[in-house]
Amino acid sequence: MSRRLAFLTAAALGLAALAGPGMAGAAETPWQNAKGASARLVTAVDGTGTLGEIPAGLHIRLEPHWKTYWRSPGDAGLPPALDWAGSTNLGTATLAYPAPHRFQLFGLETYGYETEVVFPLTLPVAQPGQAQHLALAATVLVCSDICIPANFSFTLDLPAGAATPDPAAANLIDRYANAVPADGSAAGLAFGTVAASTAGPNGGLRIEATAREPFETPDIFVEGAPGDAFAAPRITTSEGGRKLVAEIDRIQAAADPPAALAGSPLVLTLVDGPRSVEAEATVGAAVAAAPDAAAWLSILGVALLGGLILNLMPCVLPVLSLKLLSIIKLGGVEAGGRTPRRQRLGLLATAAGILASFLVLAAGAVGLKAAGASVGWGLQFQEPVFLAAMAVIVTLFGCNLLGLFEITLPGRAMDAAARASGTGRPEKDGLAGPFLTGAFATLLATPCSAPFVGTALGFALSRGPFEIGTIFAALGIGMALPYLLIAAVPGLARLLPRPGRWMVWVKAVMGLALFGTAAWLLSVLAVQVPPAAAALVAAVLVAIGLVLWLRRRGGVAIRRTGTVAAVGLALAAVLLPLRFDRSDAATPQAASAIPWTRFDRAAIPGLVREGKVVFVDVTADWCLTCKVNKLLVIERDPVAATLGTAGMVPMLADWTNPDPAIADYLAAHGRYGIPFNAVYGPGAPDGILLPELLSTETVLDALKQARGASS
Known part of the structure; x- marks a missing residue:
């Protein structure tokens, strides 16, 4: 279309040269004004003459900081809408779009124009040689802090006389017509x-x-x-x-x-x-897009370090009890004469449990991506059935530490373990326990994103199955490094305390700590299902403990009956959340001195243009690192006091339950886990991303930078 307009305007210029000075100019309407923009309808000639098509343009001038949109506006906006009803001697008019510009702000991308644009028009003359009456109602969306539809109404008459051209109008239309993307041959x-x-x-x-x-x-x-x-x-x-x-x-x-x-x-x-x-x-x-070798080495190092740091995160603290007792037991056994080979096997089994669990998580992420579902770190904690299952497992581990039951391997499995370990006591020393300890540690590590874990996950989950599997394996190896280190240097176990009667008390304390973990899981469950449902699950967990206590004190028949009853109660606790509707869950109203507002990604640009600073906190009840950030930094002065001052807009994005808007927001920043915090303001319109573990200085510096010149 641009070539045809160029030919028509060139012809118009040629006619102008032949006509000489003193001839009339182009036909155009007066400028019409609207908020943010003004517009006019202009043609390259002031008559129809013998032309079959009239070159014209919708000329729009935009005020500073205002823009309008291309035919595909991007994340927001609308293209121009034209209505030629009331026109006479007009065929089907067509509008062309000059090449657009990309506007990026707050993670949103739009395509369009600023300052000035002419949309080239081709206006067919239905009956050449006859007059043409143009009646155009145009709606053009213009945006700055707000978006406003600018409505214009133009009428223009082109008489049947000579098609007298105007060089200035023809040049203006032709300049924008040449900016309409074509086949690229002229542009190379x-x-x-x-x-x-x-x-x-x-x-x-x-x-x-x-x-x-x-x-x-x-x-x-x-x-x-x-x-x-x-x-x-x-x-x-x-x-x-x-x-x-x-x-x-x-x-x-x-x-x-x-x-x-x-x-x-x-x-x-x-x-x-x-x-x-x-x-x-x-x-x-x-x-598949494969990164170069340097990028691979860098991201693998980040994943290894992130996995190692997971051992120190609040999310893993409840399972440290199991790790501590396992390592202390190894130290005592070594002092009693156990061979280093057996110690290594137990430690390697725990490491294998961690690595196997990470590979299972990787396979799940690959499967979810293939099915088109959202993927992320810790998303399973948004599912009530998973929470109930974890509460059951934690309760059983606690009961085991208190001596209410022992986990033994049956029959052939015990024989195989005995042959592998060289001992006749596989039920006491089998590798299943250490393996399950590693797997359990991994499950409890997934609610929160430790430093460096978010970077590694962002890289992996935005790519294909190979990258996901490799990065998750590196995370698992990093988390298993303490076990691998002791397995490689068994002498380190001698540095730990010798076993003794004190371990009975430690086991009791650790068992109670695991019961506390179960209570935390139930508190998260109570946000996702009605509190009565969570209370019912808690009652079933208490019943499991009572059954196991009675089973421990009874005879063979009672023990068998107690086992069946405990298994049945455990299944009932896991399935109970399915009987309740998530929409009936109570919305928690946490007390806070900070005036939190609900997360609204679309509102951020307007707030920043008003000179305000927006602090976004993506959190969840199942994210213990988020809780630590709130307790030690966000909800304490001076950060809390700063967020409560005028000009500050704290936005809370609660991801306890699935929320596609929050998931899309995280993905737009290459993040797939929480905590996630960002600060926006006049000095940082594209946002400042904060680390997973917050400090008072980091948050205050980001808020000051976001204020910009107003700080």
Whole structure:
């Protein structure tokens, strides 16, 4: 269309030269004003003459900080809407879109124009040589702090006389018509291979393009199925800047689960300064985007360190009791003459339990991604059945530490363990216990994201199965490092206290600590289901303890009956939440000196433009690290006092229950676990991301930086 307009305007200029001075100019309407914008309708000629089409333009001028939108506006906005009803001698009018600009703010991406734009129009003359009456009602959405539909109404008459051109109007229309993306031959741009990619939680694209002259500031806009949305491209160039490869994540899918991109049609627009090209493409088969060796070594190191730090996080504190008793037992056994080989086997079994659990989590993440579901670290704690099951397991571990029952392996399993260990007492020294301890430690480590864990998870969960499996394995190895270290150097066990009667008291204390963990799990459950349901689960757990106590004191028949009853009660506790509707759960109203508001991602840009500072806290009742951050930093002065001052907007994003808006917000920042905190303000409109473990100085510095010049 731009070539046709260029030809028409060139012809108009030629007629102007032949006509000489003194001829009339272009037809145009007066400027009409609306909030944020003014507009007019202008044509390159003031009569129809013998033209079959009239070159024209919808000319819009925008006030500072206001913008309007392209045909695909991005995360927000609407394209212009034109109504030609009331026009005469007009065929089907068409509107073209000059190459857009990308606007990025607060994780939202929109495409459009600022300052000034002319939308080129082609106005067919139904009966050439006859007068044409134009009646246009145009609605153009313009946005700054707020979005307002600007309504304009134009009428313009082109008489049947000579099509006298106006060079200024023709040049204006032609300049924007030439900015409409075409096939790229004149600009020297061309698309190459377009293939699906495993990048991003919803898949992505890998696009190649070439340029006759080196690329300078390239950008690519992707238009796919309605509902699909794509992030800004990650572009690398080669061959002296004449070839580019763009990796583009799909951040929102049209369907749930997302349909495969391979085989789907797209419209691609590549813009590089004044140059642009537009092309239709069909996505090829998926390819995996592999990072380079340096990136791999870096991210593997981050994952190992993050896994190691998990041992020190509040989320893992309840299970440290099991670790402590296991290691103390090893030290005492060594003093009693047990061989180092047996010690190593127990420690390696615990490490294997940790690693196996991480690999199971990796397999689950891969499966969820393939099914199009949300993936993240600790999301299982949003499920009431999982919480009830964990409460049952923790209660059973506590009862075991108190001596109410022993976990033994049956029959052939005990014989196999005896052969592996070289001892005739497999029921006491089997490897199942240490293995389950490692697995249990991993389960309780998943509610919270330790330092470096969030970085590693963000890398893994945005990529394919291989990357997910490798990074999760590295996290598991990192968490298992203390066990592996003692297994490699058995002499370290001698540094621990010798076993004695004091261990009986320690076991009792640790058992009570595990019961406290069960109470915490039930408190989280009470937020997701009606409190009465959580209370009923708690009653069943108490009943399990009583049954195990009676079983311990009874004969063979009572022990068998007690075992069946305990198993039945455990199953009942796990299944009870299924009988209750999550929507009936009570919404907790935690007392706080901070005036928290509900998280609203879309409101952040307007608040920042008003000069306010927004502090976002993504938290959950099941995230113990979040609780520690609140207790030690956020809810204490001077941070709490600062968040309560005028101009501060603290936003609370509660992720205790599933919330797609919060999940999308985290994914937009490459995060898949919590805690997550960010600060926005005039001095940091794109946000300042804070570390997982907060300090008073870190938060106050971020708030000060976000204030900018007003601080």
